[in-house]
Amino acid sequence: MVLFRRLLGDVLRGRRMQRGLTLREVSAEARVSLGYISEIERGQKEASSELLASLCGALEVPLSDVLREVSDAVAEQEALLSLESLPVEATPLQVPTRPTGDVVASAA
Numbered sequence: 001m002v003l004f005r006r007l008l009g010d011v012l013r014g015r016r017m018q019r020g021l022t023l024r025e026v027s028a029e030a031r032v033s034l035g036y037i038s039e040i041e042r043g044q045k046e047a048s049s050e051l052l053a054s055l056c057g058a059l060e061v062p063l064s065d066v067l068r069e070v071s072d073a074v075a076e077q078e079a080l081l082s083l084e085s086l087p088v089e090a091t092p093l094q095v096p097t098r099p100t101g102d103v104v105a106s107a108a
Helices: 004-018 023-030 034-041 049-059 063-084
Strands: none
């Protein structure tokens, strides 16, 4: 199962780290508790639209960019899950056989 909140947390953490910001800095700028941001980044809490907008503002990234990145991650996870659920077809083993008839050998 694909968990949106986990992928969202991964994207937010990645964006924060790209900018070289600490949780404390984002917390102060977004006016959201450090612990709550940490839980969001770990995929343990859902972020409301208002909270997400505040975090994106603190990270100086458009909300649409974050949502697009999460959407792409969801699509990748879904594709992987669908591949894993495909049945594996049994293929007959190909056992080498000995040639029949006369064997001709030549020496060079």
